[in-house]
Amino acid sequence: VQMGPRNFLAIPYQSIPVSITVEGANILTRSLMIFGQGAMRCHxxxxxxxxxxxxxxxxxxxxxxxxxxxxxxxxxxxxxxxxxxxxxx
The missing domain is CATH 1.10.287 (Helix Hairpins)
Known part of the structure; x- marks a missing residue:
């Protein structure tokens, strides 16, 4: 993304992937923890x-x-x- 002086969408665009990644990581982490606990107790x-x-x-x-x-x-x-x-x- 070009960060020119008149590009008003560059900064909001760059911040969007971070929020998606963080939210996805929380859901993934929680799912893996639940799966791991279940596997640990069932084995x-x-x-x-x-x-x-x-x-x-x-x-x-x-x-x-x-x-x-x-x-x-x-x-x-x-x-x-x-x-x-x-x-x-």
Missing amino acids: PYLFDELQLLQSEDKESALKEFDTLFFKHLGYTFNRGAKAFIAGYV
């Missing part, structure tokens, strides 16, 4: 894994985390295999 292992990261007893938390992590991997491969088979049939 069978993820919430417990993250709780173990905040545990005071690091040695026992690490053993529990390893158990949960391998269950998490098994769950992931199980869901992937079921999705592949359902798509194939």
Whole structure:
């Protein structure tokens, strides 16, 4: 946009994309937070894994985390295999 001395629309035009971007970012951020919270609560292992990261007893938390992590991997491969088979049939 040319910012000549007689261009009275240049400054309002330059301010419009900023307001649209900011408003869109707020809606997107809120949506992603809601989705993330739902995914965290619905997953069978993820919430417990993250709780173990905040545990005071690091040695026992690490053993529990390893158990949960391998269950998490098994769950992931199980869901992937079921999705592949359902798509194939």
